[in-house]
Amino acid sequence: MEFLPTTPEEMKAQGISQLDFVYVCGDAYVDHPSFGHAIISRLLQAHGFSVGILAQPDWRKKESVIALGRPRLGFLVSAGNMDSMVNHYTVSKRRRSADAYTPGGVMGKRPDYAVTVYSRLIRQAYPDAAIIVGGIEASLRRLAHYDYWSDSLKPSVLIDSGADLVSYGMGERSIVAIAEALDSGLSVQDITFIEGTCYLTRHLEDVYDYELLPSFEELKAEKRRYAESFYTQYCNTDPFTAKRLVEPYHRGKNALPRERQGSAETGQVPAQLNSEGVLYVVQNPPAKPLTTLEMDDVYDLPYCRTWHPSYDAQGGVPALAEVKFSLVSNRGCFGGCSFCALTFHQGRIVQVRSHDSIVREAEQMTEDPDFKGYIHDVGGPTANFRHPACKKQLEKGVCKNKQCLFPEPCKNLDADHSDYVKLLRRLREIPKVKKVFIRSGIRFDYLMADRSQAFFRDLVKYHISGQLKVAPEHVSDRVLEMMGKPKHSVYLKFTDAYQKMNKACGMNQYLVPYLMSSHPGCSMKEAVELAEYLRDLKYMPEQVQDFYPTPSTISTCMYYTGLDPRTMKPVYVEKNPHRKRLQRALIQYRNPENYELVVEALKIAGRTDLIGYGPNCLIRPRRDRDKHTKTHKRR
DSSP, rough: OOOOOOSSSHHTTTTSSSSSEEESSSSEEEEETSSSSHHHHHHHHTTTTTTEEEEEEOOTTTGGGTTTTOOOOOEEEEOOOOOOOHHHHHHHHOSSSOTTSGGGOOOOSSSSTHHHHHHHHHHHHTTTEEEEEEEEHHTTTTSSEEEETTEEEEEHHHHHHSSSSOOOOOOOHHHHHHHHHHHOOOOOGGGOOTTTEEEEESSSTOOOEEOOOHHHHHHOHHHHHHHHHHHHHOOOOOOOOOOEEEEEEEEEESOOOOHHHHOTTTOOHHHHSSTTEEEEEEOOOOOOOOHHHHHHHHHHHOOOEEEEEEGGGGGGGGGHHHHTEEEEEOOOOOOTTTOHHHHHHOOOOOEEOHHHHHHHHHHHHHTTTOOSSSEEEEEEESOOOOOOOSSHHHOOOOOOOSSSSSSSSOOOOOOOOOOHHHHHHHHHHHHHOOOEEEOOOOHHHHHHOSSSOOOOOOOOOOOOOOOEEEEEEOOOOOHHHTTTTOHHHHHHHHHHHHHHHHTTTTOOEEEEHHHHHHHHSSHHHHHHHHHHHHHHHHHOSSSSEOOOOOSOOOHHHHHHEEETTTTEEEEOOOOOHHHHHHHHHHTTTTTTGGGHHHHHHHHHHTOOGBSSSSSTTTTTGGGGGHHHHHHHHHO
């Protein structure tokens, strides 16, 4: 196995004079199937196309994107495994200090809005080259979206970037179809028929079976219209039932970005615009889910399974350590959490690899000199989803207006872990494997819906390292409803069952709950309710996640519009940075550094009864603060 070329010298050594595709990526080049650029490039290679990797080019220099020459068919552009803005900034919009996807963890090797910046740079260097954008950043920006970092509504990434196509979602099917269409001689402007893509057009005469969304100008003018449009998009994410969606953009003030408006000096209109100055973004229905055989083929491609050797001197790429000895067993998620973008990206239909494929990868893993006997994870977006939620999904698709687990498990839900149990048992039997952990998220409400105790027992007995991390997120049923999560009573039943299972197995392992502050629907009252629960639990979380409004989630739509797009009812949204800080401080009320913030929060909530000496109080009065601090330190 050899790496794909990253320099002209490597191209020459591999006998390549011109590449078919140049993949421009915001991540360092890691040839491992947990990295999107590795999967797409190896898949294209398997279909006979040559691909070069241009990882983290200097976006300040046009010359950086011509390092591998002009590709025969086109450029592929991705920000990497993470959205570049999430990669760069915390929820408080402070710059992060490290980038795990860059050699040595160095920050600053990719630009903000990387897909847009790279695409514009390529367009400057090669005005008529085909540019196809993909990955999580492009996928979640394929239509108009709220941008938290600029606090504004932004147009489709196609409008902003100057790219020709978006390959959205998990792009294996669409990227091969695009490559074959380009190779057949089709112009990129004529590739309008591939599922899982978005394109630009001047006219709608040839677009059929579509639903017309409000124009970008309407969305900017009225937040309710955006909420309505977003929910239409949300209901059209299923590959079996989705319609084409069309979003119009008009030339003029506060409409198209300057790049799409033409020259102010000459008055020229870009080719994409018609005489009325209207440009349409067309989203084709999502690509069909991969079969198990197709998933196996993707993960059986000849990956080098490590970073490019040019990074050795810098200590390699830190992100690889998290996945090097982990196994992907599934993709897709029918969990339906409001704050998660998986519905828009991977979809709700679970797709799985075969046991044989996963075991082959595990056996290959054991031959790695760095393998110490521990498989770190066997999972995916949700570890314990190993088949579609119900039998009809692979024929008729998912229900448009119903969730599989929320507000309660659907009567048609197939809650069965038997396949996962068999897989885990096979992995435990592999020579050289000492322990198989599960570190992906476990959906505890799905586990509780399974009448069999086999997986629960094996999970507790074999697959936890002292503590199990789960995500109840909150305790207020009002907030949980906004989150699309089960009622708090379900979590309480799970914690009781977990303790009993530990006792039955002779174990003493802990639960570590992930909690979220400031989610839409959470006022100071609900934040105090969560603090009281933690008081009773005698637990202070070391980490708390403030709600982060990333593009294309129901929760982000709530944050921007103040409306629940599912019902169009108003939702309380906390946007004030200081009050968000107060909510976060309540969850960590035991931390002496948060004392003044907790006092302020309790006063706002009208709960000063929680300041005192009683067993139900969160903190002591201010005059005893120093004494309280010393006591806390001794604990």
